[in-house]
Amino acid sequence: MGDRHGTVFRTDDGRTAIRFERLLPHPPEQVWHAITDPTRLSAWFPAVVDLNQPAGTALYFGVTQEQRRRYGMADDPNRSPNGRVLRNEPPVVLEYEWSGEVLTWEIARTPTGSRLVFTNVLAEPDAAGPAAAGWEAGLEVVEAQLDGRAVSWDPLNRAEELAAAYE
Template sequence: MDSRHGTVFATGDGRTAIRFERLLPHPPEQVWEAITDPARLSAWFPAVVDLDRPVGTELFFAVTEEQQRRFGMVDDPERTPNGRLLRSERPTVLEYEWAGEVLTWEISPTPTGSRLVFTNVLSDPEAAGPAAAGWEAGLEVVEAQLDGTPVTWDPFTRAEELAAAYE
């Protein structure tokens, strides 16, 4: 599998996880902004959420406008929290729980920028392929944003293209 693709693996406790690693020519603070700024997240992240909260805060991951349009998904009208901020150590570690899954973003400085390691511990092992394709498509948008490259593709369509690599 291409190194751009995520690695699907079993965790020590028997769950399934996906891991991506990217070497980025940008400092950790810029990478942090790319994965936390709501305006940037709206271009690639599969939910609307405010991650600028104290650790331990319950979070509500809302359905995006694109998910509503494409798939007819609707939000919980009660906006019942469906996640929690577990760690937030700017600009090196961001970790949160979302609908039974744990997402961890680790950013470390390198001589030429940053190393980003993203791990998603899944609640449903059958979702590994589609989730990995979606995260890879999202990471492509993150990289384009960091590089100042216009995003001229749709991440949902790109995820569909990438899905075969994870079958």
């Protein structure tokens, strides 16, 4: 795919969403593992969470160590759920709510591996640019992990570099 950037669009109900598509030379089971394994998530996902839960399960998305260090963010001391699993159908669909947003990961088998489609329906339309830059940076890490390449860059710094493409 020539364009690695996400597409920002309006949903049928008028909300703002971001969509990314990647063709990956890996089977769906490996892609699923890359987007759900807590160890792998810790390298790129903007929260600490266990996504390996059945549909209907309440989720708590915690603050990462890097968010604490960089931004002084802190976890909710009560760890009140701020999300919920909507669909969990390995290795095809993972969908969850997180603080008013809906995130959907769809994986389809292709002749050469998988097609990953990620959609984030946003709670705040003004967040589209920064969110898209962050997800693109995260997807770069996912691809490196799948390919067995070392991640020699910081995804938060990379998101800042990519932000201009979404202004």
